[in-house]
Amino acid sequence: MHIQRNTNQHTHRKTVFSAIILGVSLLLLVRLFVLQIADPSYKAFARSNYLRHVTDFPSRGLIYDRNGDLLVYNEAHYDLMVIPGQVGDIDTLLFCNLLNISVETFESRLLQARRHSRFRASVFERQISKTTFAAFQEKLFRFPGFFVQPRNLRKYTYPIAAHTFGYVGEAGPSVINNDPYYRPGDYIGISGIELAYEKELRGQKGLRIRMVDVMNRDIGPFQEGRHDTLAVAGKDLHTTLDANLQLYGEQLMQNKRGSIVAIEPSTGEILALVSSPSYDPGLLVGRQRTRNYRALQNDTLSPLFNRALMAQYPPGSVFKIVSTAIALQEGVINPGTRHNCSGIYHTRGISIRCRDHPSPVDALSSIQHSCNTYSSILFQQTINQPRFENIQQSFDHWRSYLESFGLGQMFGSDLSYELPGIVATSDYYNRIYGERGWRSQTILSLGIGQGELGVTPLQLANVTAAIANRGHFFTPHIVRAVDTPDNLQNRFGLANHIPIDRVHFETIAKAMQLVVEEGTASFSQIPDVTMAGKTGTVQNPHGENHSVYVAFAPVDNPRIAISVIIENAGYGSVWAAPLASLMIEKYLNGEVNRTWFEQRVKEADFITATP
Amino acid sequence: MKSQFNIFHNVDKPVIILYLILVSIGWLSIYSADFIEGQSGFFSLQTSYGRQLLFILTAILAAGAILMINARFFYSFSRIIYAIAILLLVSIFLAGVEINATRAWFRIGGFAIQPSEFAKFATALALAAYISNIRTKKPTKANIYKSIVIVLIPALLTLMQKDVGTTLVFSAFVFALYREGWISGIVLFMGGLAVTLFILTMIFNEFIIIGVLASITLLLMFFLRKRQGSAIRLIGLFVLLSVYVYSVDLAFENILQAHHKSRIEVLIYGDSDLQGAGYNLHQSKIAIGSGGFWGKGFLQGTQTQFNFIPEQTTDFIFCTIGEEWGFVGSITLIGLFLALLLRLIALAERQKSSFSRVYAYSVVSVLFVHFAINIGMTIGLVPVIGIPLPFISYGGSSLWAMTLMLFTLLKLDAERLEMT
Incomplete structure (x- = not known):
């Protein structure tokens, strides 16, 4: 056997073959460089793989x-x-x-x-x-x-x-x-x-x-x-809620549209915040939430609408406690200032009707009987003060009092979605009537709480608390303490002072006490509890008047200030005042003894009964 | 003469050292890939690294035995070895078992043996013997066809076993034939062009490729317009390539088996179908890519240790190296393979018999194709084709066959002086 001797041709092909091997190796290296060094995404992939x-x-x-x-x-x-x-x-x-x-x-x-x-x-x-x-x-x-x-x-x-x-x-x-x-x-x-x-x-x-x-x-x-x-x-x-009071308030408000806001005047803590109609909070939980939410949204009574913070009503006669306090501070009247009331007030072609009540009235009895004539006169006198150069100046001065009561602005408290209410500015009237086109009689309805005024129930309750405190209020809030009951929130601890002397608030408080004891709310007296209140009947162009009432009690050491608005319920003295008195009785006494009274309020129906 | 009794006399030391380094790297990688904390036993045959240790030791013993055999044995028995290999491949159809959808294995005791691995060795010997027996300066066409048939017989048999990977490896012998001048550079070039066009056809619409080919042809015709007859040849080539591209597209759509098709599609379209055909490649690229420059450290690869990569010890063993040793480790391994291949080419070139040279080139070519395809598939350059990384991947058949091939080459080289 013989092995063929090497006949070595084509030796250059060794180089070609080596070049192919080197080229392929280089290709692998380039690819590895891209994978391992240039492209970071694979590291993330690896992590997500095992982590x-x-x-x-x-x-x-x-x-x-x-x-x-x-x-x-x-x-x-x-x-x-x-x-x-x-x-x-x-x-x-x-x-x-x-x-x-x-x-x-x-x-x-x-x-x-x-x-x-x-x-x-x-x-x-x-x-x-x-x-x-x-x-x-x-x-x-x-x-x-x-x-x-x-x-x-x-x-x-x-x-x-x-x-x-x-x-x-x-x-x-x-x-x-x-x-x-x-x-x-x-x-x-x-x-x-x-x-x-x-x-x-x-x-x-x-x-x-x-x-x-x-x-x-x-x-x-x-x-x-x-x-x-x-x-x-x-x-x-x-x-800050009192569950019993909240529950009681919601029971009283059944079949009614409106709201109740109760505040502890000494702290600004909200004791009850009722907006009616309401819904079971358990409906907006879990899988059924979206469906239930849609149903609530489509409800014509708009139960999702938080009236206590978002509904803006003209305050009506309740506003007289504010405008009278301002007039007293401005010195245009004093408690003894008397005016006759003939049942209607005329001024330069404008007339405002009043109820039938004894005449003449002074500052106290004008509130006690809710006299429109007296309120109109003192409002005009406040606006027409000669010390102001023009009506813009005097109106803005008057308006600043309202702001100090917390009207026309948001509290910026811990409540979601509150609305500021409406308090028109002099610019607003300038735009409508021209700078020289408006006088005190042009805006006379403001004096009796109608016109360009919008107040939320929360603001109304706060005004009442300020009067209960005789001149200051604490920002109303809903959470006392976070984490433990002692860890109080201190951001609501500063008092907001109203630039009206305490003596004038005493006058207002005394007048409001007369409202309850001998005036428009005497029907709603609470046995053994002194209460100061003011009724209001808000004209409503869309239907029956709104029934409004604000109150605080006890008069000398107020523990609760409250505002009640019941839409389309008529006179404040008939529905809102009794309801508020029940709330106050419940809160101060822990129970309500006037059961027939309670029964009457609970059974009142202003939703299904109204045509 | 003392050297006569020393089996390492004249045996190329660099190759032996490279072999030992590669086998050690392989064992460490398999250890890491199969490592489970708290489980001991290097020598336990329950673990793949325990069994691989056994394979390595027996392979080294076999290597020693080969170095003791007279080199002429391999020339003399080449036909018989080839015949036995073909016989084994045929008998697979009678007594073989199926592993991983490939019917390419005999089961003996606890071990599975893959005859196709040894068929590469036998084919290399037979091809070398046949070529060295042609004494004319230029082979006839019949000689060339016969040499191709020698390669085609085992290639077709492995294809019938559905072992596409091994079948492709037989194409490596093209390089050996090329080196001997039996195949022209044009054929090699056309082969490369065919592969490139094949992959491009998968990526792009066939008409786009034909369009590009047409513009290249026109450009070449313009530059070569002075040369007589070049236009006709270029147009002929263009027509040929266009028909090829079109038929590749047809074949891909209609003939290729679903799993091969999806593997190619995965490669082409990137990280798609991650739960199915793309899973292996995706996980493999994550492992290697997350290795970064320095790697995560031995036994620290998250992809490796938490078994995200299938076939981790065998076909995808490079993932472990890429992940745990990073770019540095990858470069080192590729460098080692490159050193081995270039050293073996040098050995081949210094052979004095064409038998030794053809055999040596066959070995280099087979190693090269294994190396390029295996690493290429783990990093997404080549479709996922199941062939092992020589000396590294787990498996007795592969290690033994590669050791056999390498040390036969070393023995032929050691005795080259006596071959004259």
Whole structure:
């Protein structure tokens, strides 16, 4: 056997072959450079592959009333979550049967979750029932990529104060885009206390980073849990509300449109805030929230509208306590100043009607009998004071008093969605009548609380509290303390002083006491309780007059100041005053003895009965 | 003479050192890929690294045995070895078992043996013997066809076993034939062009490619207008390529098996279908890409340790290196392979018999194709084709066959002086 000797031709081809090998190696290196150094995305992919970010949701803070009565708490429920990138071949049919959804729903939800993020958890099904949860938990290992996240839902001890509590819902896209704290599916306070105290109530979410293997099995904490944070529970809120009074107020207001605002004058704490008609706050929780919300929204009685903070009424005769106090301070009248009233007041072509009452009247009895003539005269005298160069100056001076009472502006308190009310400016009248086109008689209706005036029930109650305090008020607010009952909020502790002397407020208070004892509200006296009040009957161009009443009690040491407005109920003395007297009796005495009186108010119906 | 009894006499030391380094890197990578904390036993046959250690030791013993055999044995028995290899490939159809959808294995005891790995060795020997026996200065057309048939027989048999990867490896012999002058540079160029056009056809619409080809042809016709007959040849080439591109598109749509089609589509369209065909490649790229410059460290690769990559110890072993040793590790491994291949080319060139040279080139070519395709597929340059990374991947058949090929080459080289 002989092996052929080397006949070595084509030696240059060695170079070609070596070049091919080098070229291919270079190609591999370039590609590796791109993958390993130039392109950072694979590092993120690797992390998301084996790291799971588990969010621990803290329980939302509880809400108590002023006496430590629990009003709002939490109940556990479960959200079914999905991480689309990990969903493998699962038994879709079994899955859909467990959840009782169609395969199309399954596909579309998965697609939606995938559009959000392939690696981050999305909510697949909200608030699954306990039985579904139990059935699901057993078979969860067969559905990789799915897991169950415990969450909390609000529960309410009493079906009261819906507007005040507000509600909790999922954070919308605008919130998520502006605040990195919120992720899709997170809950956030949307109105009321839940909105105003969202930061305190929500607490701090906890984050745990877990490692998982390819089967999505938990391997343990990432880097011994060095990056993990614990969830911090939300802080409890201690509200100023008196649950009994709130509940009683809502009962009294049934079948009526309107509101009650009760304030503790010495602190500005809101004892009761009733807007009627209202709804059960439990309706705006959980899966049914959207449906119920829509139903409430379409209700012609607009139960979602918080009248106590947002309805703006002309105050009517109740306003006389303010305008008289101003006139006394301005010195255009003194308590003894008397005027005759013939039942109608004429001035330069304008006439204002008055009720039948004894004449003449002084400052006190004019309030006691709600005399329109007297109020018109003192208003004109206030505006026509010769010390002012023109009506603009004198009007703006008068107007500044109203502002000091908190009218025409928002309190900026801890209440969501309050409205400022309406107090026209001299500019406004200049625009309408021209700079020289208006006189005191042009705006005469302001003197009796009609015209370009809009006051919210909250503002009205606050004016009453200011009179109860004889010249100052504390910003009305709804939360006393955060976290513990002793941890009082001090931002509402500063008194707002009204530039009217105390002696004039004493005069007003005395007049208001006469209203109750011998005047328009004498029908609503409370046994053994001194009360100062003022009735109002607000002309309503759309229908029956609104019944208005403000009061505080006891007169010498006021513990409650209240405003009541009942829409389309007629005279203030007939409905609003009795209702307010019941509230005051309930609050001061703890119980109401005038049961027939109570019965009459509760049974009054101004919604279904009105044509 | 003392050296006569030393089996390492005249054996190329750099190649042996490179071999040992690569095998060690391979074992460490398999150890890391299969490592489970708390589980011990380097020698336990329950673990893949335990078994690989056994394969390495037996492979080294086999290498020693080869160095003791007279080099002439391989020339003399080349036909018989080839015949046995073909016989084994045929008997697969009778007694083989199916693993990973490929019917290419014999099961003996606890181990599976893949005859197609050894067929590469046998084919290299047979091709070398056949070419070296042609004494004319230029081979006839019949000689060339016969040499191609020698390669095609085992290639078709592996294709029938649905082992597309190994079939493709047989194309490596083209390089050996090219070096001997049996295949012209134009054929090699056309081959490269065919592969490039194939991939381009997958990416772009076939009419776009034909359009580009037409414009290139027109440009060339303009520049070569002085040369006689160039226009006709260019147009002929253009027509040929256009027909090829069109038929590739047709074949892709109609003939290719679904899983091959999807693998190619995955490569072309990037990180798509991540749960299905794209999963392997995607996870592989994540592993290598997340390695960064320095890597995550031995046993620290999250992709590797948490088993995100399928076929981690075998076809995708490069992921472990890329992830845990980073760009530095990748460069080092590619450098080692490059050093081995270039050293083997140098050995091939110093052979005095054409048998040794053809055999040596065959070995270099097979190693090169394995190396390029395996690493290329893990980083998304080549479709996912299941072939191992020589000396690195887990598996006895592959390691033994590659060791056999390499040390036979070393033995032929060691005795080259006596071959005259």
